[in-house]
Amino acid sequence: MQAGPKQLFSEELRGRFGEANRVLVLTGAGVSAESGVPTFRGGGATGVWKGLPFEVISSAGMLERDLPAVWEWFHYRRGLLEALKPNPAHEAIARWQDRFGGLALVTQNIDGLHQAAGSREVIELHGSIWRARCVDCGARHNLRELRSDNGVPACFDCGSSMRPDVVLFGEMLPLGAFEQAAAKAASCELCFVVGTSAVVYPAASIPEIARATGAYVVEVNPERTPLSDFSDEVLTGNAGEILPLLG
Ligand code: BJW
Ligand code: ZN
Secondary structure, three states: OOHHHHHOOOOHHHHHHOOOOOOEEEOOOHHHHHHOOOOOOOOOOEEOOOOOHHHHOHHHHHHHHHHHHHHHHHHHHHHHOOOOOOOHHHHHHHHHHHHHOOEEEEEEOOHHHHHHOOOOOOEOOOEEEEEOOOOOOOEEEEEHOOOOOHHHHHHHOOOOOEEEOOOOOOOOOOOOHHHHHHHHHHOOOOOEOOOOOOOOOOOOOOHHHHHHHOOEEEEEEOOOOHHHHOEEEEEOOHHHHHHHHOO
């Protein structure tokens, strides 16, 4: 007999989904793939820009060596993102905030598509491509208000150079973001891990914490990851097709 969508989920998951209150969703680049955002790793990835692998151009070292090059890369990506819309996966997760009393949405993505879909409280572990941060006074500014899409933007407050307000390789996460996510992971009953290769730490430790404290962990990804063997259930496929079937 052919497996239809109804057989995709176990009875166990259906039951838990129906009864859970504290649910954590951790998302990665794959949740935005069906919106047209390239992933970093995996099939068809566009992980190279002007000959530089993204681990190099998106690194703390590059920021020190060549801030204008880092900005060129981020202006380019913001330009691509401007035309993109949330997909059914973002929309399903946004609906879940009304379904579950305690939904925690933790994302590694910097694209702002969860918020565009209507998710209100999003823990952004790696910052946002739509913000810049002053290297001197630390003030954060909304780049949507910026007139020019060229060069290194100057702080609206003190005039110093700004940098993208994103967490590059080798940098610390924003103060409190990981701690807040880890606390939610430690108290959730059900944990969905959607569209992440689960190789970048400390984000990848969130489902590990959830599992260790007794949550039922469900991975949603067309490919296997290091987390697959530790998950209670693996839903193999595209997030935009699978999540709306859950509810
Ligand atoms: C679909 C799909 C569909 C496709 N539906 N799914 C412990 C061990 C080893 C190393 C470390 C460690 N702890 C820390 C480190 C160092 C490092 C790290 O983890 N390195 C590993 C790679 C080895 N971590 C850090 O540097 C972090 N900082 C830190 O730890 O600070 C403390 C410290 C400081 C100094 C020294 C030591 C410690 C910071 C990490 C910041 C990551 N930043 C980036 C770039 C952001 C800026 C930018 O965009 O340019 O964030 S890296 C990049 O990877 C980006 C992502 O958020 C992140 C995660 O990627 P993600 O989301 O998982 O995407 P992909 O592409 O990897 O996977 C996509 C998945 O989707 C695939 O599985 C597909 O199959 C799937 N998919 N279509 C569902 N339709
Ligand atoms: Zn400033």
